[in-house]
Amino acid sequence: MTEMQASDVRAIVIETLAEQQRIRHDDIDAVVLKAVATTLTSFGIDEDDRRELRADFQHLRRWRRSVEQAQSYTFKAVVTMIVTGFVGAVWLGIRATLGK
Structure with a gap:
């Protein structure tokens, strides 16, 4: 052995x-x-619906990004309106002071 x-x-x-x-x-x-x-x-x-599921997720991602972009534009618009209102009020105050 x-x-x-x-x-x-x-x-x-x-x-x-x-x-x-x-x-x-x-x-x-x-x-x-x-x-x-x-x-x-x-x-x-279904397991066979992989392509449709992928397309759905891609659509949801595009939709989420567009909503985030709209929120960004809305925030910028609100800030712009506030700044414009403040500058307008200051301008009216200066004009009223100089007009006396």
Whole structure:
């Protein structure tokens, strides 16, 4: 009977552990995919509707950005009106003072 060298045993152990890890990763991937599919299905989203879902999310992103841009323009308009009103009041005050 031939004796196994320590390096042979080490190689077998390493190979066995690597195979177990690959199997675990495959199992984890399968569980994650099933969980995601189940969650999407519970929201009424079919796996086959990926393109439509992507288009919906792109539309929502464009809509959100346009709303944020409108809010920015509204803020700028309000600040401009306040500054214009203040400058107008100062101008009327100067005019009234110089008119006396």
